[in-house]
Amino acid sequence: MASSPSQRFRHARPVDPTIGRKLWRNTAIGIGNLTAWASRKAGRGSGASIRGQVITRLYPMMFAELIAGRRIAAVSGTNGKTTTTHLLAAAAETAWGTRDVVTNADGANLREGIASALSQNVRAPVAILETDEQIVPDMITRGRPEVLVMLNFSRDQLDRHHEIASLGKKWRAALTDAGENGPTVVANIHDPLVTWSAEAARRVIWVDMGIGGWTADAALCPSCGAILEYDGDGSWNCPGCALGQHRADYAVRGDEVTGPDGARWTLDLQVPGRFNRGNATCALAAAIEMGIDPTVALAAMGTVRAPAGRFSIGRFGDNRARLLLAKNPAGWAESLLVMASDPVVLAIDSAIADGTDVSWLWDVEFERLAGRHVICTGPRAQDLAVRLSYAEVDHEVVDSLREAMARPYEGTVDVLATYTAFLNLCKMGGVEW
Amino acid sequence: MVNEPVKIVVVYQSLLGIYGDHGNGTVLTKRLVWRGIDAELVTVEPGRPVPDDGAVYLLGGGEDLAQIAAVRELKADGGLFRALDRGAVLFAVCAGYQICGRSFTVGDHDEVMEGLGLLDVTTRRGPRRAVGEILTRWERPDGSTSLITGFENHGGYTTLGPDARPFAQVELGVGNCGDGTEGAVQGRVIGSYPHGPNLPRNPALADHLLELALGTELGPLPNARISAELDELRRQRIAVARHSRNLAEDTRWLGERE
Numbered sequence: 001m002a003s004s005p006s007q008r009f010r011h012a013r014p015v016d017p018t019i020g021r022k023l024w025r026n027t028a029i030g031i032g033n034l035t036a037w038a039s040r041k042a043g044r045g046s047g048a049s050i051r052g053q054v055i056t057r058l059y060p061m062m063f064a065e066l067i068a069g070r071r072i073a074a075v076s077g078t079n080g081k082t083t084t085t086h087l088l089a090a091a092a093e094t095a096w097g098t099r100d101v102v103t104n105a106d107g108a109n110l111r112e113g114i115a116s117a118l119s120q121n122v123r124a125p126v127a128i129l130e131t132d133e134q135i136v137p138d139m140i141t142r143g144r145p146e147v148l149v150m151l152n153f154s155r156d157q158l159d160r161h162h163e164i165a166s167l168g169k170k171w172r173a174a175l176t177d178a179g180e181n182g183p184t185v186v187a188n189i190h191d192p193l194v195t196w197s198a199e200a201a202r203r204v205i206w207v208d209m210g211i212g213g214w215t216a217d218a219a220l221c222p223s224c225g226a227i228l229e230y231d232g233d234g235s236w237n238c239p240g241c242a243l244g245q246h247r248a249d250y251a252v253r254g255d256e257v258t259g260p261d262g263a264r265w266t267l268d269l270q271v272p273g274r275f276n277r278g279n280a281t282c283a284l285a286a287a288i289e290m291g292i293d294p295t296v297a298l299a300a301m302g303t304v305r306a307p308a309g310r311f312s313i314g315r316f317g318d319n320r321a322r323l324l325l326a327k328n329p330a331g332w333a334e335s336l337l338v339m340a341s342d343p344v345v346l347a348i349d350s351a352i353a354d355g356t357d358v359s360w361l362w363d364v365e366f367e368r369l370a371g372r373h374v375i376c377t378g379p380r381a382q383d384l385a386v387r388l389s390y391a392e393v394d395h396e397v398v399d400s401l402r403e404a405m406a407r408p409y410e411g412t413v414d415v416l417a418t419y420t421a422f423l424n425l426c427k428m429g430g431v432e433w
Numbered sequence: 434m435v436n437e438p439v440k441i442v443v444v445y446q447s448l449l450g451i452y453g454d455h456g457n458g459t460v461l462t463k464r465l466v467w468r469g470i471d472a473e474l475v476t477v478e479p480g481r482p483v484p485d486d487g488a489v490y491l492l493g494g495g496e497d498l499a500q501i502a503a504v505r506e507l508k509a510d511g512g513l514f515r516a517l518d519r520g521a522v523l524f525a526v527c528a529g530y531q532i533c534g535r536s537f538t539v540g541d542h543d544e545v546m547e548g549l550g551l552l553d554v555t556t557r558r559g560p561r562r563a564v565g566e567i568l569t570r571w572e573r574p575d576g577s578t579s580l581i582t583g584f585e586n587h588g589g590y591t592t593l594g595p596d597a598r599p600f601a602q603v604e605l606g607v608g609n610c611g612d613g614t615e616g617a618v619q620g621r622v623i624g625s626y627p628h629g630p631n632l633p634r635n636p637a638l639a640d641h642l643l644e645l646a647l648g649t650e651l652g653p654l655p656n657a658r659i660s661a662e663l664d665e666l667r668r669q670r671i672a673v674a675r676h677s678r679n680l681a682e683d684t685r686w687l688g689e690r691e
């Protein structure tokens with residue numbers, strides 16, 4: 001960009017506490033860094049999450065203080081927020097330099113995780129932040145983001161998250177309260193709950209992510225409770241009130257993106273799948289809204305390869321495996337479309353981070369894998385095996401992840417996993433981020 | 434009539450099917466087809482008529498607003514009631530079980546809603562949400578029993594009136610309201626809390642529903658591999674429920690998101 005950072009960011013300045021508090025804060029961050037280092041040494045991951053816990057415990061106003069005064073783009077939604085954050089962060093870093101941009105690239109998206117990321121660059125005037133759905137209202141109120149990307153709402157481990165409708169209500173209320181100080185929202189037109197929440201925003205950029213809808217979680221109008229009407233092409237409308245699908249400002253078909261005023265661009269991404277082209281379109285719209293040149297943004301997004309390990313290639317002895325992560329039925333449906341190898345490996349866990357209930361296996365159209373051989377692995381491999389039997393998909397169970405990955409495979413094998421299994425695979429396969 | 438395929442009807446999948454509940458429909462249909470009986474899985478969405486010539490009807494889990502909409506639509510449509518009058522079987526789980534009763538509550542203020550009145554049960558908000566693996570013992574009409582393994586996730590607690598009898602006795606978990614009973618049976622209507630893919634884990638119950646609807650006894654599944662797979666899944670889930678050192682940590686999770 002033409003303007004120098006100091007000029008561009010003269011209104012964006014992280015809030016400085018008083019000298020005494022600053023000392024206290026810096027000490028907390030120092031101790032947090034030390035703990036993270038020790039945790040890394042002990043081979044327990046990146047240490048980011050322990051750093052977040054320590055600094056927030058020692059200095060409770062860490063999140064609120066570090067989040068204030070920056071130019072923030074927040075990215076939220078059930079699926080795609082990690083990849084979208086990486087795409088947008090790449091654009092921002094290329095435009096303004098890595099020193100002026102901070103992001104939670106590891107996907108730690110709760111208050112502690114965000115505080116941990118910000119503590120590593122307290123002076124950065126720009127923050128690109130993946131934000132958990134539950135934290136969005138707090139982010140809107142305390143962080144006053146410039147842009148908020150709202151991707152989608154779908155069921156995610158319902159044994160924890162009871163009702164997604166109430167989340168949408170909280171987002172809408174926070175946007176209403178923020179009024180003229182609220183963010184510009186970049187919103188997915190195919191999601192009725194996102195649409196209804198976003199309509200409360202000061203300004204909305206509507207995006208057709210080219211995915212149509214995962215409509216299984218959006219039967220009822222979030223505004224009036226009527227049963228929504230869907231067309232074959234995925235467009236929707238409420239027969240009971242004025243809520244309906246908006247005309248898109250940005251739309252993607254294949255790699256072609258159209259924007260306002262007839263603008264056209266071509267995506268050249270390394271992350272696979274149509275859902276990532278939708279994510280990239282949202283990231284592009286957010287980047288342009290923040291003043292980044294679209295050509296710069298597109299080139300930068302094209303360098304993103306494996307956001308927080310997703311789509312990375314792991315090495316397991318002589319095997320190469322592409323590691324895919326899906327956390328819920330909507331994510332599984334999209335990820336199955338990306339899987340190219342035969343056989344494929346599916347790894348199912350039900351630790352707390354995955355959701356202890358695997359009933360969602362029956363919401364995924366595994367019938368799509370018919371004709372291929374599936375290796376079921378992970379602690380809930382047997383639940384998957386039964387599901388595949390009823391889908392009449394050829395399969396076998398290999399309980400241990402390690403054993404499943406030691407099978408002889410020709411070429412790169414695609415492995416799709418739930419969260420805990422994915423982290424284990426990354427560790428085993430030497431994937432770091 | 435004789436040559437018509439047996440219809441398994443999943444009712445309002447988009448409203449009451451949020452826990453993969455239509456898996457129950459897949460299981461019933463496949464277990465007929467694998468035995469050489471012509472069967473068809475029909476999914477009816479709100480706004481479309483519910484066929485009244487089905488053999489087994491299935492209702493699944495859903496959120497509060499979906500429960501209200503489903504009751505309204507089912508009453509207006511009438512197809513399900515006609516089918517039950519003709520002798521069809523209804524298997525309703527979770528929120529679907531609750532709406533079959535006389536009344537249930539929704540929302541933060543526990544508004545009382547009238548149910549379908551197919552089961553003599555009432556549901557009110559319980560003291561804490563019941564979430565986790567559940568293990569019950571189901572007694573068949575002939576007195577023989579089987580273990581039922583499932584996953585429950587409900588905030589409503591259900592009490593039975595005199596016209597309904599419990600479907601099963603709780604070994605581990607909460608069930609109806611912590612009184613040791615689980616589910617309810619009244620005529621050919623069965624309601625039960627374990628949601629979603631409950632029939633995959635419990636093939637004997639799946640076959641019982643089919644036998645009840647068809648009025649004939651079904652032989653064993655002519656597919657030894659699947660039967661062995663199902664046995665193994667049951668063994669695993671029953672073992673997890675019974676042998677976890679800490680049920681609260683291993684199979685039940687009652688808090689808010691970390």
Ligand SMILES: [Zn+2]
Nearest residue numbers: 221224238241
């Ligand atoms: Zn409406």
